[in-house]
Amino acid sequence: MSYGGSWLPSSKIFRDESKLQIDYVPRNLPHREEQIRRLRDYFRPFMMNPGSIFVRVILLGGVGTGKTAVARRFGEDIDGLRARGGAVIRFSYVNCHAHRTLFSIMQKMGRDLGLSIPRRGFSREELMHLLWNHLRSSNEYLVAAIDEADYLARTRDGEALYDLTRISEIVGDKLHRAGFIFIFRDLSFLVTLDRSIQSTLQHNIIKFHPYTASQLVDILWMRVEEGAVYESAVDDTVMEMIGELVGYDKGGPGDARLALELLYRAGKYAEEEGRDVILPEDVRKAYSDVMPIPRDVLTNLRLGEKLLLLALTRLLQRKKFVSKVPMGLLELEYNEVCEEFGVKPRRHTTVWEYVRNLHRMGVISAEKSRRGQRGRTTLVGLSAVPLQTLERELIKMIKEDIRRGLS
DNA sequence: ATTGTCCTCACCAACATGCC
DNA sequence: GGCATGTTGGTGAGGACAAT
Known part of the structure; x- marks a missing residue:
């Protein structure tokens, strides 16, 4: 999708609306100067004397607290920098919702390094060596940001995180050619992990707190200043209201x-x-139908997961008085949704996998039923309020997916 | 072209669990 | 125990390439 085509009448509100999209990395990050400074400090030795030390940093904080923006800003700033001895620093950003396995993560890193990596045909180890050899032969050093790492940590292949931190050892190189920024929403998963993984991860944590009203106002104005919206189109009243x-x-x-x-x-x-x-008035209207789930999370869902989520929103809208529905019911609704869109419904095991994935991503809630039900079941819920908006959006995306022939 | 490798996806069977 | 559902390991097809 492209914006601001010259054949369109130019907007009287937006100067460049792409600067309000989620993938835009702002020039300035108000109230995150401290976090950026600390990130730079952690990586300074790595940059000054590439390969000398192994850097792992954790960015920790809730949704929309600036973790991703800080990581990407830092990354854009260092990408392509030349260090001592002609070494070049490269940056790669990977979102674990989009790249859900170690294999896929490494593919993304490889592509960011400019390698053409086949989608299949390589083993993990081969891929690892391929990456490493590239770094070695071109004298490059990689800084990788692994976003939504919570997801990865919760998968069966949660060891992947650990493997990443040990990549130098696995490849058998004394030089540390890669440093990592892991981005987490919370660290509660840590207790379930192996001791050794815990200890490798626990150092160097940078925390991000939710923004206050006045901080948000600063952020909004900064976006205006960067050219997202005409200054004449907004005023303090609107900003403060948000x-x-x-x-x-x-x-x-x-x-x-x-x-x-x-x-x-x-x-x-x-x-x-x-x-x-x-x-x-516009803000009020906007507030009444904001997307309950951030759009970027939604776009990373597979078709099946979207269909399941659609089934859930419909079920919850129909059952006005409950906030959660049992798994069995959801599965039935899912089958109907699939039929409606002409998609072959997946069977139980796979549907169950969808539920787990969505749960891991924090899109839905899933809890085991206590007494009162026959047998035990998982009760699935969605805390988000404007279900119609979500439903509309999902239908749009599903149709688009199907049109593009992605099954 | 053919063979080999190894990923992902979907599924099944079998086992686990918890009410009735 | 009987029943319905939850969970996991294993399997096999299909795809995409490398190697030959």
């Missing part, structure tokens, strides 16, 4: 992504009505 709705100190989630999404949607409403200013 801050009030989202700010952690005002009882909101403190999620910057949500604040930016609100600004974006409000702008869209203003645009629709042909105005050149965003009004509080």
